[in-house]
Amino acid sequence: MPTLITSISGWGRYPLQSCELERPERYADLNSDAPSLIVRGQGRSYGDASLNENGRVLLTERVNRMLELDTEQGILRAEAGVTLAEILAVIVLQGWFLPVTPGTKFVSLGGCVAADVHGKNHHHEGSFCDHVLDLAMILADGTRSHCSATENAELFWATVGGMGLTGIIGEVTLKLIPIQTTRMKVRYHAATNLEQMFKLLQDPTLDDRYSVAWIDSLATGKNLGRGVAMFGHHATLAELGNSKPHSRQLKHDQPARKRTLPFDFPAFALNPLSIGAFNAWYYHREGGKQEPFLSGYDAYFYPLDAIGQWNRLYGKRGFVQYQCVIPEQGAYAGMATLLHELSASRRPSFLAVLKRFGAQGRGMLSFPTAGYTLALDLPIRDSGLFALLDRLDSIVLQHGGRVYLAKDARLSAESFRSMYPRYEEWLKIKSIIDPHNRFSSSLSRRLHIGLNSGRAA
Template sequence: MAVEGGVYRSWGRYPAVGNQRIFRLHDRFAALSISTEVQRVLPYGHGRSYGDVCLNDGGGLLHTRGLDRFIAFDVVTGVLRCEAGVLLAEILDLVVPRGWFLPVTPGTRFVTVGGALANDVHGKNHHLVGTFGCHVRRFELLRSDGERFECSPHESADWFGATIGGLGLTGLVTWVELQLRRIANPWIAGEVVRFHSLEEFAELSRAADGDYEYTVSWIDCAAAVGRGLFMCGNHAPALSAERPQVSHKKLRVPFTPPVSLISGLTLRAFNALYYRKQLAERTTAITHYEPFFYPLDGLLEWNRIYGPRGFLQYQCVVPVEGGLDLLHEVLGQIAASGSGSVLAVLKQFGDIPSPGWLSFPRSGFTLALDFPNYGERTLQLLERLDVIVRTGGGRLYPAKDARMAGDFFRQSYTDWERFSAYVDPQFSSDFWRRVME
């Protein structure tokens, strides 16, 4: 392992973090030769977690991107085994031309397989297929004492449940075996429907559940009424005509501006224009999978637009029963604050349980928003949202969190004590130390 010092940030660029020792991994067969100068370590993939779940201030990071090899791929059954540092983008490049696709994908493909497992990511099809962990067949876990486990639902099953959604704390995942899903081509047949209230969103979501594999909504959080755009789609069947070539050129935010480019004025203007971007109430189209699943991946380093102080993402899930009232309260607080998010996403989760003990998704409505970091003003707003979500029986997503109170975490993740027994004694994170205080 190559060892160096460095400051590795999370995607939200908040909180600030000091020096961390970086251990670059390249050999999955090697033992974890961790320097005695480092008392605690944490796996670090591609740094796409938003808060402090991927940070280890004053400790070490096991950088896994060097574990980037494909081990086996059965093109007939769609079973793929690869090392934990492989990006979802690299998997798609390999399998889509061969008629396969990821069973679950988050909103960016620049995530490692190990990171997707550790945070048990979810996607637009949660209501039908559950989380990423539901499609993991097995993986290898390497502990700091040198012990290795091959984990599956039937072998070392407790380690399997603790590690999926386990935030990288149970040890180092070296490889993952995943069941892919069959597709006919790289195209998505979809619809976009304008809605004018949260109640209308809920009706659209219920109606689409039986017809569409993928559903998600953009919501205008600057308008307390809960208006937005409902997007749904399916993998397209075999097409008789060739689709046009898709440009894979990406734009890049070239530098970090001195202040956030997202303000109350730009937010309201953008949201009003985006809400009215289509003339009809309902449109249909066949699109390539990249803009459908990964619209933000077309703008590289987009997190820079929030300036040097970064941003905080707030993602919650609230129960279906009474959930719309809770969301109305949340949106009301945001609108009254004059703050808000241009990247506000609303979805209804299904009731398929994850094998992971600390997995975030559960039946209910989930809302995700990005807030420019204005210091105490932003933190106070998020604390007000916490009160609404917590009182209503909801919870927050650790992979997106940078400031949740420990008692809130322990109240909403009731398996935390059971999980704690499986934490590797030499593994820790800023997030874990914060919520265990």
């Protein structure tokens, strides 16, 4: 099959690496022939998870057929290259929704399984793979196999969150959730500091199916951790009340006029002053919304998707998204220390999101664990950023937490080992199904994940 050697990156545009791309046109063409390969879905992981420097990268964008939709049971079987956007375009009109969704719909099913992605409902409904009924896989020796929580379960739990290192995920069977309407019923609450924010996120009288909080990463002193907590659920027909009759139907959101960033922003455009001004405006505008309101599902789940190539906002050098989770017990102290370190560094994060997680999932390398997760977008202006991120890693480790591999571009192998205690268990499965370490990525070599770990593969 023809290949193309070119430089590619993840969504953070860092690092940029030369890879050999292969794009199978059909499911039957998916194969694990190359001596070193990694699969790439939509390249929406931020760092080097879908890169394989000087090695093969298998693109799944053409392997994107929806194969079966049981509209009675809400069960979908589709090829792994199908995006969540393509799925939503079909299922929403039939009264179904994704059981878990990340903050962009431009990701592939395979990417959602490999990263075991989480959404705003993790504290109630777990992560993506808690709703996966079956995976069809192509393993390193070319074998085609199925796995699930009950069949080949070890392979399944190694693949879930396994960042593409156990084999090619070819097809995914997913259980959907029913919806009565395509509107969301949403409530916002402002918190003047982190303590209040934790109280809001823990308050059972406010809790809802989905919850998430935006944090002003530049606020300091008594305002450290101020922000807006956002709660929501799929509106029922009764909750649409007196809305216009047409909004009672299952229908897609009016497409927002899509804007695309036409050029890379200059590095100086995002600075403490500009971000501080934006944050103050946003805090007062969104935090001032006292009453519950209805929102379209697109605007609620995917606000950033409305701006094409928004990653150019961070300039040519790109950015790092730092996402960590800290277990419940030390979460408040840990998050306060992280935010303090961040605001003292004067490296503002344009986007800072705090979210409560539910119980630890069963994926051996899955990221979520019961506690709180913080995600920060940080532009790469100089090497000082990496020194700051190393300090954040130490804080996370001190509190028993971990960093999310789907967002990572710079964690050390040593920190990875401390953060992912089930790695040795995972490695045992990997050594059986992929003894020659065929499935390997720039991320896995950087973190010494896989056989021959500690040496370049």
